[in-house]
Amino acid sequence: MHDMSAHAAQHGAPTSFIRKHIFSLDHKVIGKQYYDLALVAVLIGMVLSWIMRLHLGWASLAIPGLHLLSKTGAPGDVMTPEYYLQLMTMHGTIMVFFVLTTAPFAAFGNFFLPIQAGAEDMPFPHFNMMSFWVTFTGFIVLVASFFVSDGPTLGGWTQYAPLSAAGPVGGPGEGWGVVLWAASIAFFCVGQLFGSLNFITTTLDMRCKGMSLLRLPLSAWGWFITSVMGLTAFAVLMPACILLILDHVAGTSFFVPGGLVVNDQVLPHQGGSTLLWQHLFWFFGHPEVYIAIVPGMGIVSHVLITNMRRPMLSHRVIIYSMAALAVLSYMVYGHHMFVSGMNPVSSLAFSFPTLVITIPSAIIVLIWLGSLYGSKLRINSASLFALGFISMFISGGISGFFLAQPSIDIMVHATYFVVGHFHLVMGVAAMFGIFAGTYFWFPKMFGRMMNETLGKIHFWCSFVGAYAIFMPFHYLGIAGNVRRYQAFVDDYLIPLIPVHKFITVAALFTGAVQLIFVYNLIYSRFKGPKAPNDNPWEGTSLEWSTATPPPHNNFGDKMPVVYHDPYQYSVEGASADYIMQTSPEPVHSPDEEK
Numbered sequence: 001m002h003d004m005s006a007h008a009a010q011h012g013a014p015t016s017f018i019r020k021h022i023f024s025l026d027h028k029v030i031g032k033q034y035y036d037l038a039l040v041a042v043l044i045g046m047v048l049s050w051i052m053r054l055h056l057g058w059a060s061l062a063i064p065g066l067h068l069l070s071k072t073g074a075p076g077d078v079m080t081p082e083y084y085l086q087l088m089t090m091h092g093t094i095m096v097f098f099v100l101t102t103a104p105f106a107a108f109g110n111f112f113l114p115i116q117a118g119a120e121d122m123p124f125p126h127f128n129m130m131s132f133w134v135t136f137t138g139f140i141v142l143v144a145s146f147f148v149s150d151g152p153t154l155g156g157w158t159q160y161a162p163l164s165a166a167g168p169v170g171g172p173g174e175g176w177g178v179v180l181w182a183a184s185i186a187f188f189c190v191g192q193l194f195g196s197l198n199f200i201t202t203t204l205d206m207r208c209k210g211m212s213l214l215r216l217p218l219s220a221w222g223w224f225i226t227s228v229m230g231l232t233a234f235a236v237l238m239p240a241c242i243l244l245i246l247d248h249v250a251g252t253s254f255f256v257p258g259g260l261v262v263n264d265q266v267l268p269h270q271g272g273s274t275l276l277w278q279h280l281f282w283f284f285g286h287p288e289v290y291i292a293i294v295p296g297m298g299i300v301s302h303v304l305i306t307n308m309r310r311p312m313l314s315h316r317v318i319i320y321s322m323a324a325l326a327v328l329s330y331m332v333y334g335h336h337m338f339v340s341g342m343n344p345v346s347s348l349a350f351s352f353p354t355l356v357i358t359i360p361s362a363i364i365v366l367i368w369l370g371s372l373y374g375s376k377l378r379i380n381s382a383s384l385f386a387l388g389f390i391s392m393f394i395s396g397g398i399s400g401f402f403l404a405q406p407s408i409d410i411m412v413h414a415t416y417f418v419v420g421h422f423h424l425v426m427g428v429a430a431m432f433g434i435f436a437g438t439y440f441w442f443p444k445m446f447g448r449m450m451n452e453t454l455g456k457i458h459f460w461c462s463f464v465g466a467y468a469i470f471m472p473f474h475y476l477g478i479a480g481n482v483r484r485y486q487a488f489v490d491d492y493l494i495p496l497i498p499v500h501k502f503i504t505v506a507a508l509f510t511g512a513v514q515l516i517f518v519y520n521l522i523y524s525r526f527k528g529p530k531a532p533n534d535n536p537w538e539g540t541s542l543e544w545s546t547a548t549p550p551p552h553n554n555f556g557d558k559m560p561v562v563y564h565d566p567y568q569y570s571v572e573g574a575s576a577d578y579i580m581q582t583s584p585e586p587v588h589s590p591d592e593e594k
Contacts (some may be wrong), residue, residue, distance in 0.1 A: 104292065239280075
């Protein structure tokens with residue numbers, strides 16, 4: 001480890017509003033910008049899901065004002081089948097990229113990784129600033145596709161070729177809608193590559209004196225491991241998006257084979273491969289699952305330890321398991337392609353590591369549960385959402401065992417079973433991790449406390465609501481309900497309509513509950529009670545050793561020196577319930593990292 005703090009890229013405190021709040025070089029401000037972007041994105045994504053669920057429950061329902069969003073897609077405020085697919089595409093894209101990746105990784109990671117490592121800032125502050133604004137540009141480009149003549153693309157968040165590469169003949173939004181989608185994701189990838197480089201360099205070369213790698217908190221390890229995944233995964237998706245754009249605007253044929261007929265028209269392409277897009281996309285797509293979930297694992301571990309008042313059963317094993325998830329995530333991407341005509345031998349080759357990857361996940365869960373057993377857990381909003389994360393991760397992960405088997409996956413792959421699986425394990429679990437981090441770190445970020453009563457109401461309603469929405473998806477999938485259907489007119493689907501109506505009511509309720517969180521967040525940000533001190537949760541890691549909110553250079557005039565592992569709780573013979581990492585008080589523990 002090299003202490004680069006002395007010769008890192010230095011920048012003084014901002015003197016203008018623009019430099020302080022807009023084009024800021026301060027990692028803390030950039031973290032807040034990422035969080036606010038994710039908040040706007042999740043509200044848009046939630047509204048889109050409301051509209052889709054209303055249509056699924058009552059297919060002929062006129063949704064007031066829908067024609068304002070698209071005159072051609074919703075004549076008389078009644079959604080067309082094509083427009084349903086367009087909304088589904090935008091919902092999935094916004095949630096996966098601009099919420100589940102942006103909030104737990106880019107937002108919290110930007111704000112807290114340098115502080116937890118004991119650094120004054122990121123090593124490349126201008127890159128850090130660019131990472132946000134390039135990501136923000138990608139979001140604007142994506143939303144802009146709502147306003148082109150035929151609306152956003154309808155190819156799903158995966159944008160499978162040849163539909164996505166065929167051009168306007170493929171349907172609404174398959175012209176400029178796809179180009180804007182691909183440009184948006186390419187921008188997003190560039191932003192995340194900038195961020196990943198900063199995260200990796202901060203972790204390896206910006207740690208303060210005494211901060212060995214194993215003395216980093218588990219949350220910092222989650223961001224570091226995720227940044228390594230992002231550096232590889234987004235570097236594959238970005239050129240794939242560029243090739244897709246070239247198929248549209250330059251007459252190339254990367255993803256369209258020769259002689260393809262769409263809507264009775266022979267496309268002027270030859271030599272392309274539709275499966276090439278799937279290989280490139282899923283080589284990014286499965287690591288993306290863990291890019292969304294591994295930061296949550298680190299955050300949840302950090303929150304639980306602070307509230308249990310004792311370390312996990314094994315700090316190192318959690319780190320090794322998260323690293324194993326990162327490595328194995330690149331070996332299993334083919335299980336998304338079992339229905340693509342894959343050779344059975346190849347299917348077996350991808351099925352085996354898909355089962356193996358459950359082992360490090362199970363180890364982490366068992367360590368969480370074993371550590372919780374017998375602990376006197378402090379019950380607050382943050383710890384409740386951490387427990388909810390574990391519950392959702394287990395419930396969603398169990399169905400992954402079935403999908404790992406090609407014989408079963410082929411039968412349920414295109415059904416709601418898969419939708420229920422990835423919403424629980426990637427969507428809701430990651431969101432619960434975001435909520436846990438928000439309630440936990442809010443006082444450090446803004447110097448004020450969130451309302452705990454509203455937070456607990458938010459948790460219990462969200463917890464029950466999420467299960468009411470997504471557990472029935474598995475039943476629908478087993479019953480043969482195909483995903484992406486926008487109306488259920490077949491004889492075998494008509495009996496399932498009451499289930500969809502139940503899910504719609506649950507979704508409307510659960511979505512409305514999130515407005516409680518939004519109110520709590522915004523009100524507390526400006527008028528909430530001030531944090532009683534710099535360390536309201538009595539934490540031990542470095543973010544709790546500095547002022548609230550932290551000063552421009554994080555630690556004032558004196559850089560911290562670390563003496564202990566990050567989680568010194570209930571230490572025998574200590575003067576208090578906990579010992580800060582910066583405290584020179586001796587600790588007599590066989591597990592103390594030298």
